[in-house]
Amino acid sequence: MTTSFFGLDQKITFEGADSSNPFAFKHYDPDEMVFGKRLEDQLRFAICYWHSFGWPGNDPFGGETFERPWFASHWDRAKGDAMDAAKLKADVAFEMFSLLGTPFFCFHDADVRPEGTSFAENTRNLQEITDYFQEKMEATKVKLLWGTANLFSHRRYMSGGATNPDPDVFAFAAATVKTCLDSTKQLGGANYVLWGGREGYETLLNTAIDHEMDQMGRFLNMVVDYKHKIGFEGTILIEPKPQEPTKHQYDFDVATVYGFLKRYGLDAEIKVNIEQGHAILAGHSFEHELALANALGIFGSIDMNRNDYQSGWDTDQFPNNVAEVALAYYQILGHGGFENGGTNFDAKLRRQSIDPQDLLLAHIGGMDVCARGLKAAAAMLEDGSLQQNLVDRYVGWESDFGGEIMDGQYGLDSLANKVLAENINPDPVSGKQEYLENIVNRFV
Numbered sequence: 001m002t003t004s005f006f007g008l009d010q011k012i013t014f015e016g017a018d019s020s021n022p023f024a025f026k027h028y029d030p031d032e033m034v035f036g037k038r039l040e041d042q043l044r045f046a047i048c049y050w051h052s053f054g055w056p057g058n059d060p061f062g063g064e065t066f067e068r069p070w071f072a073s074h075w076d077r078a079k080g081d082a083m084d085a086a087k088l089k090a091d092v093a094f095e096m097f098s099l100l101g102t103p104f105f106c107f108h109d110a111d112v113r114p115e116g117t118s119f120a121e122n123t124r125n126l127q128e129i130t131d132y133f134q135e136k137m138e139a140t141k142v143k144l145l146w147g148t149a150n151l152f153s154h155r156r157y158m159s160g161g162a163t164n165p166d167p168d169v170f171a172f173a174a175a176t177v178k179t180c181l182d183s184t185k186q187l188g189g190a191n192y193v194l195w196g197g198r199e200g201y202e203t204l205l206n207t208a209i210d211h212e213m214d215q216m217g218r219f220l221n222m223v224v225d226y227k228h229k230i231g232f233e234g235t236i237l238i239e240p241k242p243q244e245p246t247k248h249q250y251d252f253d254v255a256t257v258y259g260f261l262k263r264y265g266l267d268a269e270i271k272v273n274i275e276q277g278h279a280i281l282a283g284h285s286f287e288h289e290l291a292l293a294n295a296l297g298i299f300g301s302i303d304m305n306r307n308d309y310q311s312g313w314d315t316d317q318f319p320n321n322v323a324e325v326a327l328a329y330y331q332i333l334g335h336g337g338f339e340n341g342g343t344n345f346d347a348k349l350r351r352q353s354i355d356p357q358d359l360l361l362a363h364i365g366g367m368d369v370c371a372r373g374l375k376a377a378a379a380m381l382e383d384g385s386l387q388q389n390l391v392d393r394y395v396g397w398e399s400d401f402g403g404e405i406m407d408g409q410y411g412l413d414s415l416a417n418k419v420l421a422e423n424i425n426p427d428p429v430s431g432k433q434e435y436l437e438n439i440v441n442r443f444v
């Protein structure tokens with residue numbers, strides 16, 4: 001069904017920085033060539049289903065503020081059952097994807113289908129919506145960046161999915177991931193994400209960490225085996241987060257996930273989906289997590305949503321800081337840009353932003369901020385001064401002596417002998433941080 005939920009009869013287009021039209025892009029021109037590609041193909045924007053169409057605006061102190069006709073509290077039963085409500089939600093979602101011209105979307109099973117009373121009913125409901133999506137995707141050319149299973153909202157998962165003390169919950173979670181992988185494959189998804197929302201613990205008094213880690217290792221090996229069995233060609237991604245909802249989560253940050261993948265023989269199979277806000281919660285910068293993932297060969301995709309720096313929890317806000325975003329895209333573009341990954345807005349409105357058009361304005365702003373950031377990153381790379389400084393700083397390692405050290409031709413004792421014999425006594429060299437920060441400032 002074609003809906004007119006947003007009351008806009010024209011697609012949002014690029015009008016340039018001088019435009020004052022709130023429903024136009026000021027910086028995001030999908031066709032602009034930036035660093036060798038169309039901007040749309042560099043950024044690969046995705047809209048998340050859950051925050052945009054599933055979240056009712058509740059917080060710990062109050063309930064629903066958004067009044068969406070597909071919410072159970074507003075659904076007109078004369079118009080049909082829960083599946084009809086889910087289809088209306090899908091119609092509105094695709095109306096928004098088309099208005100904004102975002103090439104991708106992302107979803108959890110629980111965002112898109114009515115919750116059943118059994119695994120069989122969940123699976124039937126998911127299949128019906130998957131078929132419905134398929135028709136809409138063919139009609140609109142919108143693609144799936146990733147699918148995922150929600151293994152954290154239902155009460156059965158309160159003590160974890162893969163890391164639950166009860167093997168029946170593990171089995172239910174595994175069966176659910178199977179159906180979500182099937183659905184993602186049917187829809188041609190570029191990736192499949194696993195965020196371990198409840199894969200962690202509240203207290204060690206009731207938790208066997210060693211067993212839970214082995215369970216998670218087994219679970220992920222099953223995911224990878226099944227991916228190959230059905231010929232799913234997308235990338236499997238883990239999304240690190242240090243805490244919230246559990247006090248301590250196993251996928252704490254990129255370094256922790258890498259150690260886990262190594263231990264369970266999965267480092268060639270699984271990459272990471274890095275979220276800006278999660279990086280900050282882990283005590284890192286976003287660009288640290290991106291640089292590390294690239295260095296370890298496991299960079300996959302990003303969730304481009306920030307937190308509030310004062311509140312200290314995961315507020316999932318749209319990006320609004322061009323300088324920060326530029327440094328993130330500098331790491332991504334500098335390592336070749338996205339392959340299967342993209343820029344997903346895992347972001348939600350503030351709960352007072354109750355008008356449907358607020359959803360459009362939020363995404364327009366986020367897309368413009370990312371476009372400016374990515375263009376600044378491209379300009380920094382094209383200028384080349386930052387990379388040149390890096391080359392110069394490590395040039396000593398290009399010498400014969402540097403090469404011999406790295407090749408393992410010295411031990412501590414032979415190196416000590418050389419330092420003694422040649423009276424090696426290095427002069428410290430400036431790290432030039434302020435000089436480099438001033439270069440960045442030319443571009444943002």
Ligand code: 3MF
Nearest residue numbers: 148193194195239275314346
């Ligand atoms: C939580 C998140 C998640 C993940 C998503 C992927 C609900 O902080 O970021 O959003 O992105 O669940 O499975």
Ligand code: MG
Nearest residue numbers: 239275303346
């Ligand atoms: Mg996320």
